[in-house]
Amino acid sequence: IIQPPSGQDYRTVSGDANEILESVLGNAFGGLFTFPEESSEIDIPSYQFDRYTGALTGFTKMLATKNARLNIEVIQGGANEAFEIMLSAVPIQDLSEEIEYSQDSRVNISIKESRRGINHLICLGKGELKDRQVVHLYAQLDGSISQKQYYKGLQERTAVYDNNNAEDLNELIEGGTEKLQEDMNYKKMNLEIQDMDLQIGDIVGGRDYNSGLSLKKPVVQKIVKIESGTEEIEYKVEGEE
Known part of the structure; x- marks a missing residue:
């Protein structure tokens, strides 16, 4: 689990992606995972992990911001030697144009x-009654999500997302965006x-x-x-x- 450092709200990283993988995971599994010595040439200027997220989920989301993925490769040792698992960051192959x-x-x-999915999500965060955080998220014609309404009248389909555990407004919006992406047209x-x-x-x-x-x-x-x-x-x- 990627935890925030003591006294901080989030774990924030920057630098070469391979170096970040090693610094975050380190020796957590007794040396089972190893990391390349060479650079991945994938630079992460700054990335903030979700609070208490799993390493696989956190790495996947971080690398996706650079159109990259986590590569997991088993390296077999010599005779009577154990294998090791090498983790590295590599670019995603988009084969959809070729194949x-x-x-x-x-x-x-x-x-x-699926058509006529949810296109308006009312996100409820911390607080009680009139003091509760409320954010309205709307699906757009191109599939993106914003706080500006596009579908109205008979085309509007609304649902509620309840997350009073969201630490702040940004976390509420992030969770609501993921929920709306699941429930909208797909x-x-x-x-x-x-x-x-x-x-x-x-x-x-x-x-x-x-x-x-x-x-x-x-x-x-x-x-x-x-x-x-x-x-x-x-x-x-x-x-x-």
Whole structure:
């Protein structure tokens, strides 16, 4: 867990991404994790971790601000030597422009589009009754979120987000934004990928010619199955059910 230093509200870091990984995680797991000596060439000018967040979640969110991902690689030692796990920061590969999966690729693909989702979220923070913090967040036509209303009248769909544990207004807005992103209009893609070596965080594209929908999503799971000596790798993309 990434904790704030004593007497401070948040853990804030800056510098080369590899050096940050090492400084935050350090020797927390008895030397199981190691870090490259060379620079990642991914500079983090300043980043503030969420309070008491898990290391994986914190690193993932930090690196995403630089279009990068956490690379996890097992390094096998010599005979009778233990392996080690090297953590490093690397750029995300956006393969959606080079490789697009569709019915033409002979893969199983389905894209689900949800319309008429929530577009107005009333966020309730600390305080009681009239003194309670209240922030209104609105979905925009392009999918972004702001505090200016776009959908009105019959198009407006409103819900409430209750978080009286938010430390301040910024934390309330951050949590409300994540909640609205989950509940607003969305597209989800299910696909089966074969004969590709992808890593978690890489981005792939999909197109369903039957509906005309297309989108690109990052890989969020890589599952290796070995049965009777045969290896099979299964990938899951963000939002896949």
